[in-house]
Amino acid sequence: MSLFEVRGLRRVYRSSRQDVIALESLDLTVHAGQRLGIVGESGSGKSTLVRLMAALDRPTAGTVMFDGLPVTGVPERRLGFLRSRVQMVFQDPRGSLDPRMRARDIVAEPLVSPIVRRELGEFDRAQRVREVLDEVGLPPDAGDRYPHEFSGGQRQRIAIARALAPNPDVLIADEAVSALDVSVRAQVLNLLMRLVDDRGLTLIFVSHDLSVVRHLCPDAVVLQAGRIVEAGPTSALFSQPSHEYTARLVAAIPRFRSRL
Ligand SMILES: Nc1ncnc2c1ncn2[C@@H]1O[C@H](COP(=O)(O)OP(=O)(O)OP(=O)(O)O)[C@@H](O)[C@H]1O
Ligand SMILES: [Mg+2]
Numbered sequence: 001m002s003l004f005e006v007r008g009l010r011r012v013y014r015s016s017r018q019d020v021i022a023l024e025s026l027d028l029t030v031h032a033g034q035r036l037g038i039v040g041e042s043g044s045g046k047s048t049l050v051r052l053m054a055a056l057d058r059p060t061a062g063t064v065m066f067d068g069l070p071v072t073g074v075p076e077r078r079l080g081f082l083r084s085r086v087q088m089v090f091q092d093p094r095g096s097l098d099p100r101m102r103a104r105d106i107v108a109e110p111l112v113s114p115i116v117r118r119e120l121g122e123f124d125r126a127q128r129v130r131e132v133l134d135e136v137g138l139p140p141d142a143g144d145r146y147p148h149e150f151s152g153g154q155r156q157r158i159a160i161a162r163a164l165a166p167n168p169d170v171l172i173a174d175e176a177v178s179a180l181d182v183s184v185r186a187q188v189l190n191l192l193m194r195l196v197d198d199r200g201l202t203l204i205f206v207s208h209d210l211s212v213v214r215h216l217c218p219d220a221v222v223l224q225a226g227r228i229v230e231a232g233p234t235s236a237l238f239s240q241p242s243h244e245y246t247a248r249l250v251a252a253i254p255r256f257r258s259r260l
Pocket of ligand 1: 013014020021022040041042043044045046047048049208
């Protein structure tokens, strides 16, 4: 079953100096339960694409449908179905976690808006927060503390707990582990994979690091200058890239360079 249907998506950032075409005529289908990697060099439009899919931004043209319902051209008050079922984790937990809020309030953030509450029905909010903090491996007292009292990896666990709080179907991770040290990155990636497995989540994983995408995602699309230039099973993209740009991305991974 297709969960996301993206058709003819275009996003132009306009400024007085020049217009930037960040996405052009982009089509993409994401199926329920799929783990899809989105790769491409810096500035290729990865974040623009996932922000439009999560309705954090509006396209210049084109449509995004989620589970058969339009996401584009719809007022915020009618996006409760998307806000409860699609959650994002960003690269920089320092920037995405409010330093003045305790972890438990940060984690409860996606649960407080009226449009989300209407979708989710009755539940004990404090208990839900405790459950997800435990699920991401944080100690019981973590909820009382502020972001600066945690390590970088722990902060990203808080961001993941926040994403899990409304029991979403889809997790969109935009460079979610890129800012972490290598050893911490592996732990957080393992956590993500376990959660995706346990909860049967659909995963959209944005990364410029193809070796990470290769481990996590059976399928991937390659973005270049706002267009998808290649799509398919990740293993095939790696072993037989049909586009010269993909071949260059693969060749840029140190472990692969020797084989090419
Ligand atoms: N708010 C904005 N205003 C103007 N231009 C923007 C804005 N956001 C992104 N862009 C431009 O749009 C293009 C795509 O940017 P985007 O952030 O989607 O790329 P990306 O693939 O996520 O890059 P990175 O790997 O560096 O995160 C780039 O040329 C970027 O400079
Ligand atoms: Mg980006």
